[in-house]
Amino acid sequence: xxxxxxxxxxxxxxxxxxxxxxxxxxxxxxxxxxxxxxxxxxxxxxxxxxxxxxxxxxxxxxxxxxxxxxxxxxxxxxxxxxxxxxxxxxxxxxxxxxxxxxxxxxxxxxxxxxxxxxxxxxxxxxxxxxxxxxxxxxxxxxxxxxxxxxxxxxxxxxxxxxxxxxxxxxxxxxxxxxxxxxxxxxxxxxxxxxxxxxxxxxxxxxxxxxxxxxxxxxxxxxxxxxxxxxxxxxxxxxxxxxxxxxxxxxxxxxxxxxxxxxxxxxxxxxxxxxxxxxxxxxxxxxxxxxxxxxxxxxxxxxxxxxxxxxxxxxxxxxxxxxxxxxxxxxxxxxxxxxxxxxxxxxxxxxxxxxxxxxxxxxxxxxxxxxxxxxxxxxxxxxxxxxxxxxxxxxxxxxxxxxxxxxxxxxxxxxxxxxxxxxxxxxxxxxxxxxxxxxxxxxxxxxxxxxxxxxxxxxxxxxxxxxxxxxxxxxxxxxxxxxxxxxxxxxxxxxxxxxxxxxxxxxxxxxxxxxxxxxxxxxxxxxxxxxxxxxxxxxxxxxxxxxxxxxxxxxxxxxxxxxxxxxxxxxxxxxxxxxxxxxxxxxxxxxxxxxxx
RNA sequence: GGUCCGCUAGCUCAGCUGGAUAGAGCAACUGCCUUCUAAGCAGUAGGUCUUAGGUUCGAAUCCUAAGCGGAUCACCA
Numbered sequence: 177x178x179x180x181x182x183x184x185x186x187x188x189x190x191x192x193x194x195x196x197x198x199x200x201x202x203x204x205x206x207x208x209x210x211x212x213x214x215x216x217x218x219x220x221x222x223x224x225x226x227x228x229x230x231x232x233x234x235x236x237x238x239x240x241x242x243x244x245x246x247x248x249x250x251x252x253x254x255x256x257x258x259x260x261x262x263x264x265x266x267x268x269x270x271x272x273x274x275x276x277x278x279x280x281x282x283x284x285x286x287x288x289x290x291x292x293x294x295x296x297x298x299x300x301x302x303x304x305x306x307x308x309x310x311x312x313x314x315x316x317x318x319x320x321x322x323x324x325x326x327x328x329x330x331x332x333x334x335x336x337x338x339x340x341x342x343x344x345x346x347x348x349x350x351x352x353x354x355x356x357x358x359x360x361x362x363x364x365x366x367x368x369x370x371x372x373x374x375x376x377x378x379x380x381x382x383x384x385x386x387x388x389x390x391x392x393x394x395x396x397x398x399x400x401x402x403x404x405x406x407x408x409x410x411x412x413x414x415x416x417x418x419x420x421x422x423x424x425x426x427x428x429x430x431x432x433x434x435x436x437x438x439x440x441x442x443x444x445x446x447x448x449x450x451x452x453x454x455x456x457x458x459x460x461x462x463x464x465x466x467x468x469x470x471x472x473x474x475x476x477x478x479x480x481x482x483x484x485x486x487x488x489x490x491x492x493x494x495x496x497x498x499x500x501x502x503x504x505x506x507x508x509x510x511x512x513x514x515x516x517x518x519x520x521x522x523x524x525x526x527x528x529x530x531x532x533x534x535x536x537x538x539x540x541x542x543x544x545x546x547x548x549x550x551x552x553x554x555x556x557x558x559x560x561x562x563x564x565x566x567x568x569x570x571x572x573x574x575x576x577x578x579x580x581x582x583x584x585x586x587x588x589x590x591x592x593x594x595x596x597x598x599x600x601x602x603x604x605x606x607x608x609x610x611x612x613x614x615x616x617x618x619x620x621x622x623x624x625x626x627x628x629x630x631x632x633x634x635x636x637x638x639x640x641x642x643x644x645x646x647x648x649x650x651x652x653x654x655x656x657x658x659x660x661x662x663x664x665x666x667x668x669x670x671x672x673x674x675x676x677x678x679x680x681x682x683x684x685x686x687x688x689x690x691x692x693x694x695x696x697x698x699x700x701x702x703x704x705x706x707x708x709x710x711x712x713x714x715x716x717x718x719x720x721x722x723x724x725x726x727x728x729x730x731x732x733x734x735x736x737x738x739x740x741x742x743x744x745x746x747x748x749x750x751x752x753x754x755x756x757x758x759x760x761x762x763x764x765x766x767x768x769x770x771x772x
Numbered sequence: 773g774g775u776c777c778g779c780u781a782g783c784u785c786a787g788c789u790g791g792a793u794a795g796a797g798c799a800a801c802u803g804c805c806u807u808c809u810a811a812g813c814a815g816u817a818g819g820u821c822u823u824a825g826g827u828u829c830g831a832a833u834c835c836u837a838a839g840c841g842g843a844u845c846a847c848c849a
Binding site: 207208210212213218220222223225232256257258259300337340341342479481490491492495497498499500502504505530531532533534535536538559561562564594595598600616627628629631632633634635637643644645646647648650651653654655657658661662665666700704712713716719720723726727729730731733734735736771772 | 783
């Protein structure tokens with residue numbers, strides 16, 4: 177039994193003995209005490225006044241007295257209005273610290289025997305990645321790591337959208353204006369090369385529309401009749417028919433794009449266990465349509481189109497197969513859902529996709545559940561909000577996107593600039609310095625995108641958004657580097673902090689107890705982050721932890737402390753903090769430096 | 773129009789699922805480097821939690837309505 181349980185049980189006994197009332201354990205909860213009051217945990221007595229039949233102050237005092245007398249963990253208490261603040265015994269903190277410190281699998285919960293797939297990134301192959309993709313990729317990677325830490329076996333999947341009209345647009349424009357350009361000949365990254373022609377297509381398309389309108393067509397007509405669009409549509413038909421020249425160009429351009437994505441993924445530090453390609457999956461799902469008809473989950477209309485009726489679930493009727501027998505988006509998504517299960521026998525499946533597709537996934541999941549899929553209850557849409565710029569929403573066609581490669585590069589350069597300004601690269605080789613800039617630049621960027629609740633849309637101001645001070649990645653990284661310096665020195669002068677015997681430590685300072693208390697929260701936060709699919713919970717936690725450590729650091733001496741037992745305890749406390757920060761940051765996909 | 777989401781300090785965000793005087797960071801101001809890394813610490817200032825009702829010992833949090841902003845509702849992907 178841990179100390180919290182012993183207190184809760186003590187409260188239960190207090191109610192029995194003082195008020196002659198059986199209070200179920202579930203109704204008793206402790207909250208961390210607010211900073212401005214004395215104590216570590218608080219029991220709110222308001223809900224129990226009907227039982228105690230006396231004032232809040234009296235109730236609190238009576239229970240407090242009982243706990244102080246009967247529960248060893250409780251050293252003292254105070255009552256403010258209806259709040260019973262408990263001051264814990266020093267031993268409780270030291271025992272707790274010892275327990276966490278000797279845990280060799282810190283931040284890793286035992287296997288729960290469940291398998292989960294996290295699908296994220298899922299780019300289109302007609303243009304390079306942008307800021308929105310960064311949020312997606314960092315989120316997906318982090319959530320996958322968080323689930324691993326919670327004992328899941330995780331498969332990271334990337335469903336690449338490598339076919340369709342948008343790719344054909346790039347291809348057509350390349351045929352017209354490319355002049356045989358290659359990544360090698362132009363020095364452009366492959367994905368940027370494809371993106372360049374996607375933009376070219378749009379420019380040409382708009383010109384042709386103007387032209388047609390000037391010749392008397394309506395805007396609507398012109399949009400449909402622009403020759404270059406017709407060409408792209410024709411190309412898509414040829415692709416589907418397996419036309420050799422088209423397929424060969426498609427393969428060529430996609431291979432360039434993949435090389436580009438590969439470089440960006442490596443830079444971002446994300447990875448995948450399984451790639452799916454829509455060119456392989458886009459015909460899947462028709463057998464499920466048949467199955468659904470047989471099971472009468474779907475129904476057919478006069479023209480042969482197939483629908484699902486979700487009105488009883490608060491949604492509409494939704495098309496799952498066109499009248500001509502061809503697929504719509506959701507057809508292949510049904511097929512792919514099954515494919516994922518066939519490949520891995522997953523218990524859960526997480527889709528990291530922007531919230532503009534909320535409705536789509538709502539429909540998809542309801543269908544798969546109606547069809548009785550075993551993985552149905554485990555389907556989850558991790559729906560994240562858009563990243564807005566101060567100028568509004570990003571639009572790739574209007575050139576108002578923040579390019580991922582550019583942004584990462586800028587972040588690294590900013591990190592370099594900051595570091596040099598602070599004169600912190602003494603003793604670094606050039607290579608080490610470069611590595612540090614990358615760790616800091618990417619750390620700042622990832623932390624910035626992960627610290628806000630995924631569900632919410634967020635604002636990114638390139639001018640001022642990303643700082644290196646305060647509630648930022650580099651702040652947490654800095655705290656780690658600080659501790660690393662202490663550990664180096666401890667090793668150097670031979671302080672024994674590997675010991676797990678801290679019985680020689682007497683009184684604890686407030687900042688020490690507070691630090692142990694927050695360190696103790698790590699596991700709980702990892703669980704919470706998984707339940708809510710929210711890395712932001714961990715980001716917030718790591719900031720609080722680093723903040724608390726820095727307070728401790730400023731408050732108390734370590735190597736100037738005369739008492740050996742206290743000195744090695746403080747080093748050990750620092751070591752555990754560093755370990756927690758490192759592990760926690762790794763769950764966000766962020767590295768921490770040893771020096772900065 | 774239907775459905776869904778958001779609205780908290782000048783700005784960007786927290787607020788543990790109903791508890792204390794609503795918290796951080798940035799920006800502003802004030803202290804602290806001859807002591808372990810000042811990318812740090814301590815402090816000051818900044819709020820009608822969009823509005824109006826309701827639920828109760830107690831509401832930023834739950835309910836209803838309104839306002840503003842956004843997304844979505846294609847035989848598009």
